[in-house]
Amino acid sequence: MKLQQLSVFLENRPGRLGAPLEAIAAAGINILTLSLADTAQFGILRLIVREWDKAKAILEQAGWIVNLTEVVAVEVPDRPGGLAGVLDVIEGAELNIEYVYAFSLRRDDKAVLIFRFEHPDQAIQVLLGQGLHVIDGDELMGYVG
């Protein structure tokens, strides 16, 4: 049920974000979504890609430091309150979120939240128990075509 997320260390200066994205694109790998956390001095680029192992190899080959993290994708209705409902469940279960980012799907009026939990397996059990839709990798790739 877990997704593999790639994290790439980037210096925070002009042009640094484009280079790894271009390297992945050049290999024909589709990027489903990304998020960037940054300070004035450096950034952490987080990527969900179709072929994460291939993308990781390409990035490492080109000299980037890449870290693999298991994240959890949860489907939410793409409407006001959609996110809040999921967060209620998570907070109620006292699950610790390290960070979260979201993207919406092109069809079905659905959005997907990508969670980085401290304990992803425990989080998945809670989310499933509450009837929420946890999306695995294959399903997610199917959505985006």
Added chain:
Amino acid sequence: MLAQPHQTHRQQDPLIWDREAETRPREALEALQLERLRDLVARVAQVPFYRDHFARQAIGPHSIRSLADLRRLPFTTKDDLRAQHPLGFLAVPRGQVARIHGSSGTTGRPTFVAYTKGDLALWSNLCARFLVAGGLRPEHTAQVAFGYGLFTGGFGLHYGIERVGAAVIPVSAGNTRRQIEIMRDLGSDALICTPSYALTIADGARELGLDPRALPIRYGFFGGEPWTEDMRREIEDQLDIVATNNYGLSEVIGPGVSGECPARAGMHIQEDHFLVECLDPETLEPVPDGEPGELVITTLTREAMPMVRYRTRDIARLDRAPCACGRRTLRMSRVTGRTDDMLIIRGVNVFPSQIEEALLRVEGTTPHYLIEVARPGTLDEVHVKVEIRPELFSDRMDRMQALCERISREIQTVAGIRAHVDLVEPQHIERFVGKAKRVHDRRNLTD
């Protein structure tokens, strides 16, 4: 044993603190130096490091027939001091030690320097010489903005000011606003600090809406870090003061080895207490007068921890020409460089090996790093660029920031300076074949 000035001298001539010593004719000075050098050789035989060397070379006081025989004596290096940690160079019984200071070590452990009561009296007197030469008078109030602690700057100058008979305000380092308030409230005539801190005070005054030239200080005694004639003009212009340079190093005694007179044409070396050689650091042969070389200092009268031919690693030039001020002592130029990779950051001596040690403590191995030093305003700023390694990279920002903070804290612990830690991508620090270039000093500190 110490030449103490007579009260009458001071009253008759307020411009030279120790007239007899500072204007002694060359021949008499050299006779005194020779006598003191022989005595030194006898005294340092208490120190195993020297005793062993003397035994191997069959050297004793009898070997010193002229000052040229100084060259028969061994050099002493910082490594030698470190090897005898903590007090292996003590030449007197431990009970006679009256104070211990320390200088920064290369891996976080200070090198200790011990003083007897006599050494402390000598030290205050040496500081009094350059303080008076630079304009301090008994009726003045002097504000010490050097740190009080193991560092010799604070206490050295403090007792020198007291020796002159002036009032001392031991504010210690930092807190610029408070420095300015105290200066204004108490009407400080003199400021003692690093030259860059003097400019910080000028900036601080402007920030408070004050005219720095209207501050009460009239004299500045600056040392502890390299500076230039341009900086002096800047400081004098901004604060409307007379700024003089002074030199010393803790291994030898601290500030007071030399200092400027009103002619400000080099710093007068207190030759009755220090024999100073200027050598080519490669060949260890003397360089001609006026040429840059490494200063090598022998302490003639230090009791607790005398040094024979201590290699300072400081590069300067010597000038034997007579000085307009009437002092007859040898003068040295500003320190224009180092023969090792030591940096002076806001008056603190820092070695790249200390940064390396700090990184090692955090990372368990030494990553590629580069120390960048700049002086964007008036104060030095250090950025340590560290290449990130896969084992330390996390997708979590809080962990990455904690890593930077941990490195910064270790640098503070080991090297005593605050540094900005900049994580950089792998291979982004230039690789060198052979000796790595670890420092990029962008300050312009030479004339």
